[in-house]
Amino acid sequence: MDIVNPALDDYLLAHCTPADEILRDLVEETHERVPDFPTMQITHDEGEFLTMLVRLTGAETAVEVGVFTGYSSVCIARGLPAGGRLIACDVSEEWTSIARRYWQRAGLTDRIELHLAPALETLSGLPQEEFVDFAFIDADKVGYPAYYEALVPRLRPGGLIVLDNVLRAGRVVDPAAQDEADVAIRKINDTVTADARMESVMLPLRDGVTLARKRA
Ligand SMILES: C[S@@+](CC[C@H](N)C(=O)[O-])C[C@H]1O[C@@H](n2cnc3c(N)ncnc32)[C@H](O)[C@@H]1O
Numbered sequence: 001m002d003i004v005n006p007a008l009d010d011y012l013l014a015h016c017t018p019a020d021e022i023l024r025d026l027v028e029e030t031h032e033r034v035p036d037f038p039t040m041q042i043t044h045d046e047g048e049f050l051t052m053l054v055r056l057t058g059a060e061t062a063v064e065v066g067v068f069t070g071y072s073s074v075c076i077a078r079g080l081p082a083g084g085r086l087i088a089c090d091v092s093e094e095w096t097s098i099a100r101r102y103w104q105r106a107g108l109t110d111r112i113e114l115h116l117a118p119a120l121e122t123l124s125g126l127p128q129e130e131f132v133d134f135a136f137i138d139a140d141k142v143g144y145p146a147y148y149e150a151l152v153p154r155l156r157p158g159g160l161i162v163l164d165n166v167l168r169a170g171r172v173v174d175p176a177a178q179d180e181a182d183v184a185i186r187k188i189n190d191t192v193t194a195d196a197r198m199e200s201v202m203l204p205l206r207d208g209v210t211l212a213r214k215r216a
Contacts, residue, residue: 001170003204012045019044023074026102030069033098040068042138042164046206047075050136050162053211054079057160059133062086063126065119065147066139066164070099076136077108086112087126089119089139119143123150130156138164141181144188148212152197157216161198163188167208 004012019027023044030041042050054062054076062080067073067090077086090096096114103109115122119139126132132154137147144163151161168185171177192200192212200212 003167003170003206003208013043016045016048019047022102022106023047023071026069026071026074026098029098030071034069034095042072042075043206046164046209047071049205049209050075051079053160053162054134057134057158059160060084061132062134062136063123063132063151064088065123065135065137065143066090067099067114068092068095070096070102072136072138073099073112074102074106074108076134077103077111078106080111084111087122088112088114089122090114090116091118092116120146120150123147123154126154128153130154130159132156133159135159135161136164137161141165141168142184144184145191148188148191152195152214155214157214159214161212163192163210163212165207166202166210167204169207172208
């Protein structure tokens with residue numbers, strides 16, 4: 001199922017702040033080197049959306065779960081102020097080695113800390129206090145419920161968690177779609193909606209994006 005009418009895809013991309021040369025090169029290199037492209041990397045309009053959310057929330061400390069080759073981390077880190085910090089979680093040395101080169105090129109290495117380990121280990125090892133302003137979850141779908149539960153207590157009141165792929169190309173409403181990832185995404189979608197600690201909205205941006213804000 002197309003969440004957005006394909007006839008509108010190019011129009012949407014053409015009516016958002018254009019990607020700079022660094023992001024365009026990153027897309028091209030990812031396309032060449034990673035056969036799973038384009039399903040893994042976020043699109044440019046979503047990247048702009050992340051930068052804007054980070055700026056609008058005034059976030060200084062961010063967490064990303066799922067770096068891949070670095071598109072979303074560049075977009076998040078660019079929204080942070082000087083002295084800001086992005087805790088970036090992934091398990092792939094190969095893919096994040098590409099990300100690291102682009103962080104360098106974009107002048108963002110001072111604000112991105114890469115943690116190469118299963119994300120739940122990294123998140124569980126973070127201080128158990130409310131210090132995170134912004135988080136983006138875009139890793140293995142089965143892990144979403146656990147990543148969310150690890151992040152909410154560490155989120156500052158007013159802080160934002162953004163979850164990607166919450167519509168799974170429409171599989172969330174297909175009763176025949178019952179793989180582990182489908183079940184996990186339905187579970188996290190229901191959990192977020194019912195979570196009294198949070199207020200949330202699900203948007204039909206690309207494959208579906210949920211914004212969940214911790215009540216202040
Ligand atoms: C969809 S991609 C992320 C795309 C990225 N946000 C971007 O904009 O290009 C998912 C990433 O999650 C990572 N991942 C999968 N399982 C993980 C885990 N248990 N812990 C941390 N990262 C994981 C994969 O290595 C992969 O790089």
